[in-house]
Structure formats: structure tokens, C-alpha cells
Amino acid sequence: MESIWSKTAKGVEHERLSGNISVEAAVIGGGMAGILTAFFLHQKNIKTIVLEASKIGGGQTKNTTAKITSQHNLIYDKLLKDFGEEKAKQYANANQEAIKKYAEIINQQSIDCSFEEMPAYLYSQSQQDVIKLEREAQAAKRLKIGAEFVTQTNLPFPVAGAVKFDSQAQFHPLLFLQAIAKDLTVFENTKAVDVDKNRIITENGTVTADYIIFATHYPFINVPGFYFARMHQERSYVLALKDAQKLDGMYLGVDGEGLSFRNYNDVLLLGGGGHRTGENSAGGKYKFLRSKAAELYPQSSEIHYWSAQDCMTLDDVPYIGQFSPSTPNWYVATGFRKWGMTSSMVSAMIISDAIAGIENPYADVFSPLRFTPSASVKNLAADIGQAVKGLIRQNFTLPKAKLDEIPQGHGGVVEHEGEKIGVYKDENEKTYFVSTRCSHLGCQVEWNPDEKSWDCPCHGSRFDYTGKLLSNPANKDLGR
Ligand SMILES: Cc1cc2nc3c(=O)[nH]c(=O)nc-3n(C[C@H](O)[C@H](O)[C@H](O)COP(=O)(O)OP(=O)(O)OC[C@H]3O[C@@H](n4cnc5c(N)ncnc54)[C@H](O)[C@@H]3O)c2cc1C
Numbered sequence: 001m002e003s004i005w006s007k008t009a010k011g012v013e014h015e016r017l018s019g020n021i022s023v024e025a026a027v028i029g030g031g032m033a034g035i036l037t038a039f040f041l042h043q044k045n046i047k048t049i050v051l052e053a054s055k056i057g058g059g060q061t062k063n064t065t066a067k068i069t070s071q072h073n074l075i076y077d078k079l080l081k082d083f084g085e086e087k088a089k090q091y092a093n094a095n096q097e098a099i100k101k102y103a104e105i106i107n108q109q110s111i112d113c114s115f116e117e118m119p120a121y122l123y124s125q126s127q128q129d130v131i132k133l134e135r136e137a138q139a140a141k142r143l144k145i146g147a148e149f150v151t152q153t154n155l156p157f158p159v160a161g162a163v164k165f166d167s168q169a170q171f172h173p174l175l176f177l178q179a180i181a182k183d184l185t186v187f188e189n190t191k192a193v194d195v196d197k198n199r200i201i202t203e204n205g206t207v208t209a210d211y212i213i214f215a216t217h218y219p220f221i222n223v224p225g226f227y228f229a230r231m232h233q234e235r236s237y238v239l240a241l242k243d244a245q246k247l248d249g250m251y252l253g254v255d256g257e258g259l260s261f262r263n264y265n266d267v268l269l270l271g272g273g274g275h276r277t278g279e280n281s282a283g284g285k286y287k288f289l290r291s292k293a294a295e296l297y298p299q300s301s302e303i304h305y306w307s308a309q310d311c312m313t314l315d316d317v318p319y320i321g322q323f324s325p326s327t328p329n330w331y332v333a334t335g336f337r338k339w340g341m342t343s344s345m346v347s348a349m350i351i352s353d354a355i356a357g358i359e360n361p362y363a364d365v366f367s368p369l370r371f372t373p374s375a376s377v378k379n380l381a382a383d384i385g386q387a388v389k390g391l392i393r394q395n396f397t398l399p400k401a402k403l404d405e406i407p408q409g410h411g412g413v414v415e416h417e418g419e420k421i422g423v424y425k426d427e428n429e430k431t432y433f434v435s436t437r438c439s440h441l442g443c444q445v446e447w448n449p450d451e452k453s454w455d456c457p458c459h460g461s462r463f464d465y466t467g468k469l470l471s472n473p474a475n476k477d478l479g480r
Contacts, residue, residue, distance in 0.1 A: 001305060001306050001307075001451075002304065002306065003062055003063045003238070003240075003304060003306040004240045004264060004267060004269070004303075004304050005057075005062055005063075005064075005066070005172060005173055005174045005175075006062045006174065007304065008172070008174075008175075009057075009172065009174035009175050009178060011055070011056070011057070011174065011178040012178070012182075013055075013188065014052075014056070014186040014187060014188040015187065015188070016187055016188060016189045016190050016204060017051065017187035017190040017202055017204055017205045017207070018204050018205055019204075019205045020205050020206045020207075020208070021049070021205070021206075021207055021208070022207070022208040022209070023047050023048060023049050023207065023208075023209050023210075024046045024047040024048065024209065024210050024211065025038075025041050025046050025047070025048040025049075025209055025210065025211040025212075025213065025355060026048070026049055026050075026051060026200055026207045026209035026211070026212050026213070027041075027048060027049070027050045027051070027213040027215055028050075028051050028192045028195075028200065028212065028213065028214055028215060028216055029050075029051075029052065029053075029059070029214065029215035029216035029217065030050045030051075030052030030055075030056035030057065030058075030059075030181070030186055030188070030215075031056075031057060031059045031060060031061040031215060031217060031340075031344070032057075032061045032064075032173060032177060032340055032341060032344035033215040033217075033333040033334075033336075033340065033343070033344040033347045033348070034050055034052070034213070034215030034216075034333075035050065035056060035057075035177050035180060035181050035184070035186075036180070036344050036345055036347070036348035037213055037215060037333065037347060037348040037351050037352060038050045038181075038184050038186075039105075039180045039181075039184065039348065040348045040349065040351075040352035041352050041355060041356075042183065042184055043352075044352055044355075044356045046211075046352075046355060046356065048184070048185070049184075049185045049186070049187065049207065049209075050181075050184060050185070050186040050187065051187050051190045051191075051192055051200065051202060051207065052186060052187065052188045052189075052190060053189070053190065053191035053192070053216075054188065054189065055188050055189075056177060056178070056181055056186060056188065057173070057174045057177045057178070059216075059217050059471075060217055060308045060309065060310060060340065060471075061173055061174070061177065061340070062173075062174060063238070063306050063307065063308035064173055064308060064340065064341065065238060065260060065262055065269050065271055066170060066171055066172065066173040066262075066341055067120060067168070067169075067170050067250045067262055067341065068098070068099050068102050068168065068169040068170060068171060068341045068342060069095075069099070069120040069165065069168040069169070069250065069339070069341075069342060070092060070095030070096050070098070070099065070145060070165065070168070070342060071120040071121075071122060071140075071163070071165045071168060071252075072095070072337065072339040072342075073122065073252065073254065073337075073338075073339075074122065074132060074133075074136050074254055075091075075136075075316065076088060076091075076092065076136060076139035076140045076142075076143055076145070077132075077135045077136050077138075077139040078316065078375075079091055079092075079139075079317075080139050080142070080143075082315065082372065082374060082375035083317075083365060083372070083375065085142075087364060087365040088139075088143055088365075089143055089144075090361065090362045090364060090365040090366075091317065091362075091365050091366075092140070092143035092144070092145055093143075093144075093361070093362060094346045094349070094350075094362035094365075094366070095342045095343075095346060096145060097346075097349070097362075098341075098342040098343075098345035098346050098349070099167070099168060099169055099342060101345050101349070102115065102169060102171070102176075102341075102345060103115065103117070103169065105180065106171075106176065109179060109180070111175070111176055111179040111180070112175065112179075113171045113172045113173075113175035113176040113179065114170075114171055114172045114175070114264065114265065115169060115170075115171040115176075116169060116170055116171070117167055117168070117169050118168060118169065118170060118248070118249050118250060119164050119165060119166050119167070119168060119248070119249040119250075120164075120165045120168040120249060120250045120251075120252075121150075121153055121162045121163065121164050121165075121249050121250070121251045121252070122136065122162060122163045122251075122252055122253075122254050123153055123155065123159040123161070123162035123163075123251055123252070123253055123254070124159065124160050124161060124162075124253060124254050124255040125157065125158070125159055125160055125253070125255055126160055126255045126256075127160045129160065129161070129254055129255060130160050130161040132254070133149060133161045133162065133163050133254070134149050134161065136163050137149040137163045137164075140163065140165065145165060146165065146166035146167060147163060147164065147165050147166070148163070148164050149161060149162070149163055149164075150162050150163075150164050153248075153249070153251065154245075154247060154248050154249075155247070155251060155261065156245060156296045156297070157296070162251075164249070168250065170250055170262055170263075170264075172264065173341065190202050190203070190204065191203055191475075192216075192220075193475065195212060195221060195330075198210065198212065198329065200212060210329060211329050211330075211331065211355050212329065212330050212331070213330075213331045213332070213333070213351055214323060214330065214331065214332045214333070214334070215332075215333045215334075215347070216334075216472060217310075217311065217334065217471075217472060218231065218233070218311050218334060218459065218460065218471075218472045218473040219323070219332055219334060219473065220472050220473050220474075220475040222441070222473075224323070224324035224325075224326050224327060225323050225324045225327075225332065225368075226324075227319070227332075227334065227473070228440070228441060228458075228459050228473060230313060230314050230319070230335075231311045231312060231313055231314075231319075231334070231335055231459070232276060232277070232311075232312055232383055232458070232459060232460060233276070233277040233309045233310065233311055233312065233459065233460025233471075234274055234275065234276055234277060234309060234310060234312055234338070234460075235274065235275060235276075235277045235280070235307055235308070235309035235455075235460075236258075236260075236271055236272060236273055236274040236275075236285075236307065236308065236309075236338070237271065237272065237273040237285045237286055237289055237305070237306075237307040237450070238260075238269055238270070238271040238289075238305065238306055238307065238308075239269070239270045239271075239286070239289050239290065239293055239302050239304070239305050240264075240267050240268070240269055240302065240303050240304035240305070241267065241268045241269075241270055241293055241297060241300040241301065241302055241303070242266070242267060242300060242301050242302075242303050243297075243299050243300045243301060244267075244268035244270070244293070244296075244297040244299075244300040245263075245268055245297060246263055246266070247261055247262070247263055247268070250262040253272075257272060257292075258272055258274055259271065259272040259292065260272060267303065268297070268300070270289060270292065270293055270296075271289075272285075272288070272289055272292070273285030273286070273288050273289055276457060277309050277455050277456070277457065277460035277462065278443075278445065278446050278448075278455040278456050278457025278458070278460065279446065279457055280446075280448045280449075280450060280455070281446050281447055281448070281449070282449075283448070283449035283450045284450070285307070285450045286305055286450055289305075290302070307450070307451060309460055309462075309471065310336055310337060310338045310340060311334050311335045311336065311337070311460070312335070312337055312379070313335035313337065313379075314372075314375075314376035314379045314380050314383070315370075315372040315375035315376045315379070316337060316375070316379070317335075317365060317366060317370075317372075317375075318333070318334065318335040318336050318337065318343045318346070318347070318366055319332055319333075319334050319335045319366065319368035320332070320333050320334075320343070320346060320347045320350050320351065320363075320366035320367075320368070321350060321351070321354065321363055321366055321367045321368050321369070322354070322367070322368060322369060323368065324368070324369075325369060331351045331354065331355070332368055333347030333348075333351060346362065346366065347366075349362070350362060350363050350366060401413065401414055401423075402414065403423060406423055406425055407425070408425050408426065408427055408429065409425070409426065409427050410424070410425060410449065411423060411424035411425075411447040411449070411452065411454075411465055412447055413436055413447070420436045420444065421433055421434070421435070421436065422434040422435070422436045422445065422447065422454055422467075422478070424447075424452070424465035424466075426465075432465050432466050432467070432480075433480065434454060434463070434465075434466070434467035434478045434479065434480055435467070435478050435479035435480070436454070436478075437478075437479065438456040438458065438459075438461050438474060438478070439461070439469070439474045439475075439476040439477065439478055439479070440456065440458075440459055440461045440472075440473050440474035440475075441458065441459065443456050443457065443458035443459070444456075444457075445461075445463065445478070448462075452464070452465050453465065453470060454467070454478060456474070459473050460473070461473055461474035463477065463478045466480075467479070467480050
């Protein structure tokens with residue numbers, strides 16, 4: 001289940017932190033957001049280190065589809081309505097500039113990462129979506145993005161309509177990341193377990209820093225910031241297909257199926273099957289994608305498959321900037337809504353400017369300290385609804401299996417003396433027992449048969465079948 005990026009970019013290893021050090025800026029998290037931020041800080045002559053719990057790029061970044069685009073699903077018409085013209089312009093300009101910055105860095109540093117400029121399309125096969133797509137094209141044009149509504153694409157099926165954005169791009173994310181990390185001080189296998197004012201405590205030493213940047217995908221500190229009350233996670237799945245199709249752009253469906261298409265050299269990446277993390281107990285997401293591949297590209301063959309997840313904010317805009325009102329020297333970059341390539345670049349621009357004392361023209365719209373009740377209310381209501389549904393389901397209606405009913409290679413929840421216990425039986429008749437209480441805030445985790453993992457529906461923490469932590473905000477394994 002390795003992504004095509006992990007398979008084709010091994011990278012160098014960085015040492016682990018040992019002992020206590022002091023620096024100007026410490027970035028926690030070595031994904032696209034953290035490494036780009038450290039790269040910009042380093043360029044500004046600010047003494048910076050990166051602390052990475054595993055390997056750089058080893059979080060969600062290794063499993064992205066790496067479209068570099070300001071086309072973030074249907075967003076601009078909504079931004080104009082919810083945030084007004086000025087902030088919508090900030091969002092559009094920041095992301096358009098992010099694309100240019102990638103091209104600039106790649107040219108200046110001569111990075112060989114299959115960077116290709118190409119258009120991005122949002123399409124639908126349903127006539128009902130045409131009005132939304134037309135409005136999106138108009139909104140994008142109003143914000144000076146090169147956009148148009150079209151009815152012809154080179155997808156292998158007719159579309160009712162599509163919005164085309166010119167001059168977008170795609171690349172190999174890990175080759176890029178490894179190249180820009182080469183002059184940075186990075187400590188791998190160094191997990192931050194706590195942060196106290198300007199001290200980061202890791203398992204093997206502490207770092208004292210004037211500025212601390214949380215680029216951990218989902219912040220693992222609950223208070224202050226309260227990000228757990230402002231984000232949930234959504235997961236989707238990807239197949240890499242040989243002998244499928246060479247497309248003239250990158251595509252995303254806004255209809256029910258939400259399929260994503262892009263090429264990497266002669267391989268086609270087909271994505272989809274999105275769902276809220278922790279709500280896939282029925283499974284079948286890879287099966288769905290495989291049925292689509294067989295229908296659209298019967299001659300193709302699958303060479304890789306993988307999945308990833310991202311943080312969804314209440315008002316659909318990332319949280320980039322000061323972490324909380326009470327922590328002026330802490331910064332955060334999160335809530336990228338599956339558009340983390342440009343959002344990471346925007347984070348790096350805004351946060352490095354703030355630390356260097358430079359006013360950034362895009363900072364306002366992304367500020368984590370913003371208050372946007374009207375834009376947030378729909379998602380807040382949906383999040384509360386999900387949490388209540390989850391609680392009722394977990395406590396009263398969650399289907400519980402009998403231990404001997406769980407087949408080999410499967411997991412499920414059993415009840416023992418009033419306690420719910422997660423069980424997984426491997427192919428060799430070994431049985432693993434874990435607590436079903438998430439180590440983050442105690443929600444009940446749910447079995448995801450597609451990934452053989454225990455996933456939390458509240459905030460999206462994930463654990464493998466032995467209970468080992470896979471994805472935050474949890475920072476510890478499940479109880480066993
Ligand atoms: C299926 C899918 C497809 C996507 N495709 C696209 C796309 O085409 N274009 C696009 O723009 N975006 C896309 N995205 C979104 C994008 O992949 C993410 O937004 C982006 O990779 C997030 O980068 P990050 O640096 O914030 O997080 P990560 O890459 O997860 O990096 C965070 C790092 O922090 C480390 N960490 C966590 N906790 C600690 C700790 N306590 N101490 C030290 N280190 C820690 C982790 O190990 C990790 O390496 C996609 C998302 C999904 C789900």
C-alpha cells in the first residue's frame with residue numbers, strides 16, 4: 001500500500017535529536033507545510049530546525065495526488081458570498097502566487113521533480129451541477145483567475161460542464177520535498193510529546209525556540225487553540241493505473257462520485273471514495289475505484305494503491321498563522337481540505353513573513369483567530385450532528401460481533417463484561433485486542449476494513465490493528 005511517490009523517492013535519512021538545543025525557530029512536522037516553512041525561514045537567515053516524528057514527507061504528503069492548483073473544488077463563489085470580495089481576492093491571489101513560487105523554486109534550484117504546467121478542471125456529468133460550475137467560473141474570473149466554463153474535456157465520458165483554470169501544475173511531491181530539505185537541519189524519528197511555552201519536549205531531548213510552528217497536519221495540543229472543535233478529517237483512496245490514458249489536464253468531479261484524475265508520466269492516478277474518517281465500517285472503497293477503472297479503462301492494470309486524509313475546517317478556509325490569542329510566538333498551518341500543496345506554500349509565505357516581521361498581504365483571510373459564524377454554521381451543525389450520531393451509534397446501536405463470528409483477516413467490536421473491545425484476527429489465527437477508546441479525547445474508534453485500521457470518527461485519529469498510532473491528532477497508541 002505504498003504510494004507511487006514513496007516507491008520512487010527513497011531520500012536520505014536524518015539523525016534523531018539527542019540532548020537539549022536552542023534555536024530561533026522550531027518547526028514541528030516535516031511534511032510539505034513544515035519543510036516549506038523551514039525552507040523560507042532558512043532563506044530569511046532565521047536559525048531553524050525541523051522535528052519530524054518519522055521521516056520527512058512520511059505523513060499525508062507521501063500519499064497526496066500532488067496537483068498544484070488554486071482550484072480548490074467549488075470555493076470562489078462561496079468565498080465571495082461568505083467572506084466578501086477583499087478576502088476572496090486574498091485567497092485567490094495567495095494560491096495563484098503559490099503555484100508561481102513552486103515554479104520559481106524548482107527553476108532556481110534545478111529540481112528534477114516532474115513539474116508540469118497544465119490546466120485544472122472541475123467537471124460534472126449531471127446537468128443539475130451546470131449552474132454551480134458556471135457560477136464558479138464567473139467568480140474565479142471576477143477574482144482575476146484565468147478561468148472559463150467549457151463543455152468538452154478529454155475524459156473518457158461526456159460531461160455536462162466543467163470549469164477550466166489555466167496555468168496550474170502537477171509534480172512529484174517527495175522529490176521536491178527532499179531537494180528543498182537538503183540544506184535544512186532536520187531531526188527525524190523525533191516526536192514532540194509536549195510543548196510548554198517556548199520549550200518543546202521530545203522523547204530524547206528538548207528544544208528551546210523563540211518561535212514554534214505546528215505543522216503536524218492536525219495540531220496535537222488541544223488547549224489553547226481548540227482545533228479539535230474546529231476540524232474533522234476526510235479520507236480518500238487512490239489507484240495508480242498503467243495503460244490507462246494520457247490526459248490534457250488534472251480533473252476533479254463535483255458530482256456524487258467525486259473522481260480525481262491526473263497523470264504521473266505514463267501512469268494515471270484515479271482517486272475517489274471519499275468519506276469522513278471513522279465512517280467506513282462497510283469498506284469497499286478500493287473495490288469501487290477498481291470497478292471504475294475496469295469500466296473506464298478496461299485495458300489498464302493497477303500498479304499501486306493507497307489512501308490519505310486531510311483536515312476540513314468549519315468555514316472551508318485553512319487555519320494559517322498565530323496558533324491562539326494567548327500564544328503570540330506559536331504558529332499553525334492546518335485545515336488544508338485536500339489542497340495542501342498550494343496551502344503549504346501559502347503557509348510558508350505567511351508564517352515566515354510573520355516571524356521575519358514582514359506584513360503579508362494574504363494573512364487576514366487565513367488567520368486562525370478569525371470569527372466567521374455565518375460561513376461556519378453549516379459545517380458546525382453537521383459536525384455536532386455527526387458527533388451526536390457517533391455517540392448514539394457507539395454507545396447504543398453499534399453492531400457488536402461475537403468473537404468466534406469474526407473471520408480471519410477481519411476486525412470488529414465485541415463486548416466483554418460491559419466493555420467494548422476491538423478485535424482483529426490475522427491470517428495466521430493470531431488475535432489482537434485493543435481498547436476502542438481513542439487515545440485523543442476518548443471517542444469510540446471504528447474498524448476500517450479497507451485499511452485494516454481503527455479510525456476515530458470525531459477527529460480522525462487512526463491506529464493500526466495492533467493499536468499503533470498512524471495519524472494524529474492522537475499522540476499515543478490505543479490501549480491494548
Ligand atoms: C487522497 C488525497 C489526495 C490529495 N491530493 C492533493 C492534491 O492533489 N493537491 C493538493 O494540493 N493537496 C492534496 N491533498 C492534500 C495534501 O496531501 C495534504 O494537505 C498535505 O500533504 C498536508 O501536508 P502537511 O505538511 O500539513 O501534513 P503531513 O504531510 O501529514 O505532515 C505532518 C508531519 O508531521 C509529523 N508529526 C505529526 N505529529 C508530530 C509530532 N508530535 N512531533 C513531530 N512530528 C510530528 C508527521 O509525522 C508528518 O510527517 C490530498 C489529500 C488526500 C487525502
